[in-house]
Amino acid sequence: QKEVEQDPGPLSVPEGAIVSLNCTYSNSAFQYFMWYRQYSRKGPELLMYTYSSGNKEDGRFTAQVDKSSKYISLFIRDSQPSDSATYLCAMRSSGSARQLTFGSGTQLTVLP
Amino acid sequence: EAQVTQNPRYLITVTGKKLTVTCSQNMNHEYMSWYRQDPGLGLRQIYYSMNVEVTDKGDVPEGYKVSRKEKRNFPLILESPSPNQTSLYFCASGSEGGGLQYFGPGTRLTVT
Numbered sequence: 001q002k003e004v005e006q007d008p009g010p011l012s013v014p015e016g017a018i019v020s021l022n023c024t025y026s027n028s029a030f031q032y033f034m035w036y037r038q039y040s041r042k043g044p045e046l047l048m049y050t051y052s053s054g055n056k057e058d059g060r061f062t063a064q065v066d067k068s069s070k071y072i073s074l075f076i077r078d079s080q081p082s083d084s085a086t087y088l089c090a091m092r093s094s095g096s097a098r099q100l101t102f103g104s105g106t107q108l109t110v111l112p
Numbered sequence: 113e114a115q116v117t118q119n120p121r122y123l124i125t126v127t128g129k130k131l132t133v134t135c136s137q138n139m140n141h142e143y144m145s146w147y148r149q150d151p152g153l154g155l156r157q158i159y160y161s162m163n164v165e166v167t168d169k170g171d172v173p174e175g176y177k178v179s180r181k182e183k184r185n186f187p188l189i190l191e192s193p194s195p196n197q198t199s200l201y202f203c204a205s206g207s208e209g210g211g212l213q214y215f216g217p218g219t220r221l222t223v224t
Contacts, residue, residue, distance in 0.1 A: 008152075034212075043116075043202050043215035044155070088155065100145075100213060104154035 003027050006089055006103030015112050019076040023089035023103045026070065030091040030101075033065050035074045038086045038105065047087075048074065079110045114139045116216035118203050124222045125193055133188045133219050135203030143206035144186040145170070145213065146178065148199040155202070161186055193223040 006023045013019055021035075032051055036044035048063040050056045056063045062075040072091070076083055089103040116137045125131055137144065145160040147170075157170030159178040167180050175197055177189040186205075190197060200220050206213040 036215075041218070043217045046212060046214060049212060090155075100157070102155040104152060 001026065002104075003101050004089065004091060004103045007106055008104055010107040010109060012109045012111060013079055015079060015081060015110055017079050017110070019079050019083070019108060019110075021074040021076075021087050021089075021106050021108070023072050023091075024070055025072070025091060025101075027091075027093065027101075028067075028070065029093035031094045032092050033063070033072050034090040034100075035061075035063055036088040036090060036102075038088060040085075044088055081110050081112050084109045114214075116203055116205050116214055118201075118216040118219050120219060121217065122220050124224065126224055127194055128192045131190050131193060131221075133190075133201060133203075133221070135186045135188065135216060136184050137186075137203075137205035137214075138184065139205060139207070139214065140183070141205035141207055141214075142183070143213075144180065145204045145206070146176070146186070146188045147202045147204065148172065148197075149202060149218075150199050158188070158201075190221075193221075195223050197221065198223050 004025045035048040037047045038044045050063050053065045053067045060077045064073040086105040086107045088105045090100050092100045119134045142163045146158040147155045149155050156172045158176050161167040161180040180186050200218050202218050203216040204213040
């Protein structure tokens with residue numbers, strides 16, 4: 001079993017929809033949680049960064065962490081065609097800088 | 113502009129021919145790392161460097177070498193490439209001890 005599980009999709013939604021992307025993990029030591037967006041033929045781009053449990057909002061994006069369930073989510077409101085990309089979750093434990101563990105990514109397409 | 117650059121972006125080579133992929137960052141980050149990305153396997157760390165004096169193996173270091181002689185550069189060396197090293201490679205640099213990582217545009221390597 002992988003340490004971080006992420007549904008690969010693909011996920012297709014109409015423009016304006018609310019998108020929910022999720023990851024589950026097994027390592028209870030993970031404290032830092034990130035979401036990266038990767039456009040085709042590009043490097044991953046850091047989108048959201050949260051520490052421990054709770055919510056963080058940035059514009060149309062909201063990241064949620066539920067450590068009790070070992071579950072993290074990224075919500076995209078009013079989705080746009082420009083949001084079409086692969087979304088990668090990543091996480092690490094405190095004091096273990098090198099161990100950034102990635103999910104395999106969810107491919108999202110927002111249809112105009 | 114703050115960025116991580118990699119060269120070359122695309123490379124086709126033959127088995128056994130030594131190659132180097134360069135990586136440079138202009139953000140004054142101490143932490144740098146190399147990943148490979150393969151379908152279904154996500155991003156896997158090859159090597160990382162906490163600073164100029166410290167370099168260590170990641171999860172898949174076999175067949176690779178790295179060098180960190182100065183803060184801004186972190187080249188990846190394949191002494192004798194093999195077809196199973198055909199992949200998409202990303203260099204990253206990080207702040208906060210590597211907790212926040214910023215990726216380069218990627219190098220697509222094909223070994224025949």
